Amino acid sequence: xxxxxxxxxxxxxxxxxxxxxxxxxxxxxxxxxxxxxxxxxxxxxxxxxxxxxxxxxxxxxxxxxxxxxxxx
Ligand SMILES: [Zn+2]
Ligand SMILES: [Zn+2]
Numbered sequence: 001x002x003x004x005x006x007x008x009x010x011x012x013x014x015x016x017x018x019x020x021x022x023x024x025x026x027x028x029x030x031x032x033x034x035x036x037x038x039x040x041x042x043x044x045x046x047x048x049x050x051x052x053x054x055x056x057x058x059x060x061x062x063x064x065x066x067x068x069x070x071x072x
Pocket of ligand 1: 010011012013014015026027028029030031
């Protein structure tokens with residue numbers, strides 16, 4: 001039996017950490033890490049995910065608007 005590893009993912013900078021990590025917020029920008037797809041709840045099974053593999057939801061769309069200025 002193989003247990004699938006899932007990840008926590010920052011929807012802003014896409015930093016990913018294993019779900020076993022205790023991190024809840026991204027240390028880079030303070031955005032709360034996603035533990036699953038915000039639209040359908042599918043687990044994040046790849047640290048390189050930018051979109052949900054089940055529903056195609058764009059993870060960046062879950063980043064709250066406003067807050068600190070985005071200086072790109
Ligand atoms: Zn981040
Ligand atoms: Zn989804």
